[in-house]
Amino acid sequence: MAAVEKGAMDSMPISRLITDGYGTDSSPETLCRVTRVALQEGLDIVRWQSTFENPVQIPLHDDSECIHFSFTHVLKGKALCSFHDGHRQRRFAIDEGSGNISFGRCRHGFYYQHGEIDNVTVMIRPELLSQWELEIDPPLHKALACDHCFLEGHRSGEMSATAHMLCSAMDRGASARSSLWLYGQSVTLVSLFMEARRDAECVYRVSLKDRQRLMRARGRLLEDLGKAPSLPELAREAGMSLPKLTRGFRQVFGNSVYGVFQQARMAQARSRLLAGEGSVMRVASDLGYANASHFATAFRKQFGINPSEVRFRS
The missing domain is CATH 2.60.120.10 (Jelly Rolls)
Known part of the structure; x- marks a missing residue:
């Protein structure tokens, strides 16, 4: 290295x-x-x-x-x-x-x-x-x-x-x-x-092979934070049944499939706003929100403040 x-x-x-x-x-x-x-x-x-x-x-x-x-x-x-x-x-x-x-x-x-x-x-x-x-x-x-x-x-x-x-x-x-x-x-x-x-003990009840499949599924899920793949599509690509996929996400990642996606999406939104990479409207649109108020609600739920309060810090 x-x-x-x-x-x-x-x-x-x-x-x-x-x-x-x-x-x-x-x-x-x-x-x-x-x-x-x-x-x-x-x-x-x-x-x-x-x-x-x-x-x-x-x-x-x-x-x-x-x-x-x-x-x-x-x-x-x-x-x-x-x-x-x-x-x-x-x-x-x-x-x-x-x-x-x-x-x-x-x-x-x-x-x-x-x-x-x-x-x-x-x-x-x-x-x-x-x-x-x-x-x-x-x-x-x-x-x-x-x-x-x-x-x-x-x-x-x-x-x-x-x-x-x-x-x-x-x-x-x-x-x-x-x-x-x-x-x-x-x-x-x-x-x-x-x-x-x-729920940490639940993770150890997931086989190594299934954990690897779930990690690949998470990677696929987060490829495009503007649009999440459908659950059936994600399960099919991971080679898992839909119930096993959704249960596995909660066991390994401590959240639902959508929850993992949403958390990553809001983290990227905050990072872009802090870096001054576009207005609130632009960031919301890039992350798949047609309605800025829906974006603001999701951001406030994640971080406790409105996205307009985030300022670039050098």
Whole structure:
């Protein structure tokens, strides 16, 4: 994998990365902004916004002593991370509109990115998380105990909306919202991760072959966000029955077929509006909406604000 490495083989502590960012120039090809809000001892919110026109690979070691509840709501390109899981080096892809739970004391690895990403992470020490008295399912409890945890694929509209509200507040500066509000939204985001895991055991009852078919079906579904294929067409192309397809989407992706499509469509709408790529009417039309008010309703349901409130931020 051709990439630009930071400091040759020297790894960067995560504590330094979230404080100082990735030390590059501010050229249009390489932009990186890290916003960190410390809420209390052992609890931080970190927003990572970066664009790398050329591939970048950053060797890291995790000295944070925190569990990372991380949600990516914009990804144009490719991003992944790699850590040793106790037996071998494993790579984990980062997906748009999806959240990961990560934890590992002093583990080493790297972060790779090519393109644009916008991500928000709640970082919390395990002892503080235990005080919140959230219900931690057995697979997550086991993963956290082994110090090389990376669990992918946590999705929901509420998670996306909460992450968006946190990012919007951090855009406006620390004084825009009280620390109590930020604390409450952090608790909400972490609790939504836990809710998304309630049906996690269902995923493991889906065979590897069917999961691969469902991944292909999801890729086909999201090929054109202006027009979704019909359910019978999608099932036929995936080689699955219609009931098995719809049931599989809920088990693996935590949403209905239309819900997965709609979430991706709204994420693209928000990304385009933030980048100044057309008016609200133009974006709505490109994404298949003949009625701007219907588009605004869907956008507000996803993110809690009207699309006209989204402004380009440099």
